[in-house]
Amino acid sequence: MGDVFEQYLLTDLCDVSEIIQQRLLNTQRIKYTCFSASEKYLVFGATSGSLYVFQRSPCKFRHLIPNRTSSVTLVAVSANEKYVAHVTASGEIFLTPLDTEAASPERAGKVETGKISCIHWANGDKCLYFGDDRGRVACVSISTFIHRSLLNMHTQEILLLGNPVQQIDSYDVLLLVTTTAGSIMCNTEREEFKRIGNQARNGTGGACFVGVQREDYLTGRIFCARPKTRFWEVQFDGNVKQTIDLRDALAIAPTRIRNNSPVDASGDFPAQILTFQQVLCMDNKLVVANTPTGIYIFDPKNNFVLWNDEFSGIHSIRIVGSSLYIFLDTMELFVVRVAKLCDHIVDKLMAEDFPTCLQLIIRNEMYVKNHVRVRDVPQVVKFRDYLSHMEEEHILKLLESIISTPKHDPISPALDEGKFPQKNIKDVIATVIKSKLGRNIKMGLNLLASFDAGQKQGPSPENGHRAVFKEIDEFSVAPDEEIVTRKMVLSRKTIPEMVYPRLTDEEKLLRNLYMIYKSSRIGNIRLVERYAEIFDRYTLAEISALLLKLQAVMVENGESEAEARRNCIGLYLDYVKPELIWEMEEKAQEFLLEGFIVVNEEDSSPKCSTCSFPLISMCEGQHMDVGKILFQFLWSRQEKQRCEDLARRVPALLSLWCLYRSQEGPFEHMEDVLFASGSCAVLSKVSERFRELHFGRILYLLDQLLTHSTAWCPQCGAQVDIESPDNLPPFYTWNFLADVAAKRVGGRETLRELQKYQKNLPTNAMLRDFFLTCLQMP
Secondary structure, three states: OOOOOOOEEEEEEEEOHHHHHHHHOOOOOOOEEEEEEOOOEEEEEEOOOOEEEEEOOOOEEEEEEOOOOOOEEEEEEOOOOOEEEEEEOOOEEEEEEOOOOOOOOEEEEEOOOOOEEEEEEEOOOOEEEEEEOOOEEEEEEEEEOOOOOEEEEEEEEEEEOOOOEEEEEEEOOEEEEEEOOEEEEEEOOOOEEEEEOOOOOOOOOOEEEEOOEOOEHHHOEEEEEEOOOEEEEEEOOOOEEEEEEOOOOOOOOOOOOOOOOOOOOOOOOOOOOOOOOOEEEEOOOEEEEEEOOEEEEEEOOOOEEEEEOOOOOEEEEEEEOOEEEEEEOOOOEEEEEEEEHHHHHHHHHHOOOHHHHHHHHHHOHHHHHHHOOOOOOHHHHHHHHHHHHOOOHHHHHHHHHHHHOOOOOOOOHHHHHHOOOOOOHHHHHHHHHOOHHHHHHOOOOOHHHHHHHHHHHOOOOOOOOOOOOEEOOOOOEOOOOOEEOOOOOOOOOOOOOOOOOOOOHHHHHHHHHHHHHHHHHHOOOOOHHHHHHHHOOOOHHHHHHHHHHHHHHHHHOOOOHHHHHHHHHHHHHHHOOHHHHHHOOHHHHHHHHHHHHHHOOOOOOOEOOOOOOEOOOOOOOOOHHHHHHHHHHHHHOOOHHHHHHHHHHOHHHHHHHHHHHHOOOOOOOHHHHHHHHOOHHHHHHHHHHOOOOOHHHHHHHHHHHHHHOEEEOOOOOOEEEOOOOOOOOOOOOHHHHHHHHHHHHOHHHHHHHHHOOOOOOOOOOOOHHHHHHHHHOO
16 A cells, blocks of 8 residues: 655644734735744744744744834844844845844845845854855854854855855855856865856756764765756765656655645646755755745655645745744745654554544555554553454554564665665765865865864864855766666765875965866956965976976866966966066066967967968957056067067957057058957047048958958968858947948948948948938038
């Protein structure tokens, strides 16, 4: 009848809507907008900007926290229930002590642009993290007096991820940040972060920690919601263990709690395609999520799912112990308990609700046989009599077996593959250490060391928050990751055991440099101060040698030689202050010049096959702040040939070379060089200085480029066929060049030139207003 997967149910429904709505009976203007739940409190944010604080159990009103601000959008009670944080629609964040009714909110910060999308407490009440819809994550660090009044709140931005932040979760020193593109795992103690998976997601989806135990720290998992009712199960080393597909698993009858009439389990239920914007953990083992019309509970260890569709218009859910608080858009609040089926059966038996107990046993006979154990107490004696009266001899025999039979492993060998593998501590450590980063450059997460320290010394002291995170190796999904459905048969892969090496000072230095480099690539943050901490201690020769070793590290981690070289030089150019180039020694200047050319050697601009001079400029170039200063320095020393050579090798500097040459007067093939530079600003400046500039030549070059894919070399005059360029800069458009020409030589003259190319002009190549303006010109 019942099967071993049916282990939980929803029970003890309680509607507390009337109690919480009683505070708003005298006003139609104020509405609840959000809520938070903790062991002691229920806190509701309102459109008035105030907070309504209730005692959670039994539910009753405590006090009001008034605040004359805009509507409250988010509210969260700290883990130790000392403070409540709330966010307003205007982007302000407030903190308020909860242990006194006279406390007033203190502003912790404000987001000037964007909207705060989530808040999360960590380290008890010491850190409040918040993320916004522009991908920024910041931390409010809180200090207190001994008498527990707020002393100091310091806000610092720690991540810039580029996509809206959906959810933040934490465990110990680990922070899990989820955006619309994916999830990032951060170590706040070592200021490191890693991207989970290499498959970006375009849409909402939450993530949370599950199954983490202090005494068995490394066995926890992270579950990340993916599109189409899927989850990534991620190990604590950041590797995606498997993808779990719940579409078919949820094609079952929903669990009922508000309506006790049973659902026809034999009915046809379609697979569900869902997206879970927020994912929560209950009892450190259940994954709980919701949609506006349903609640979904997933036990990854026991391969169990249930769902309920009796609450429509779900605004948000919160978890306290085994209780699930469901807040609806109608300001109704319901509480249900998620109970193990075996505990629920025993509770009904002890409460002498024998009809319900009998019904549950009949529907889940195999489950009861394997999971339920009772002692021979008076209630059991009465239940025997009840079963005899109901002539349920088969159930009576089952009752005798669960009283007398010692409890054994409920999962049969045939189902053992559906269980999560049980590993000894060596296997767990090997699993966590195994990562691409650890294999290649001998710098794993060092979780083993922290685990050993925790075993010997007990919990480590809270270290607070550090500001800047650096990225370590990206997480990747194994190419042979297994897609599993409801039974989730896991592949058992042998993972080689690894031992942490003792890192030398040089290896530690390379480790830091590599992490800083990766941070700048993923976090969109230029960590100049981090570079300075390292490079300021070394001479140029030592830095050069260090970059060569870092280049070898990057190659070991999968980058090509040329790419690694460019990245190493780019890291150093990030550190250099361009304004100091004038005062550097000649060796340092030459080193920078060579490095600048290296980082720009992949420029895609086409060049002349005869003399290698750039034909058109396609990109803006890398580290142009350094390159422009170097060019100005060479020009000031009258090294004009070197400036030309530099512009030849880095086409993005062609506009600067043209501008400096034009300051000395007209020069040969000036129109061709201006066209090759592709600079709108330089063309405008030069054409304003030289009225005799031949715009007919420039328009001819544009026609040759766009119509015939041909360019003329400004240096040797060769005509070169090039591939049809895509994504040309705005300079190479009829609309721009004709507009500049009209302003310099007159509208009618420009129209006469354009008539030469009227057969080649695309439709709508120029705006209608352009022709009207030209006709009005002399």
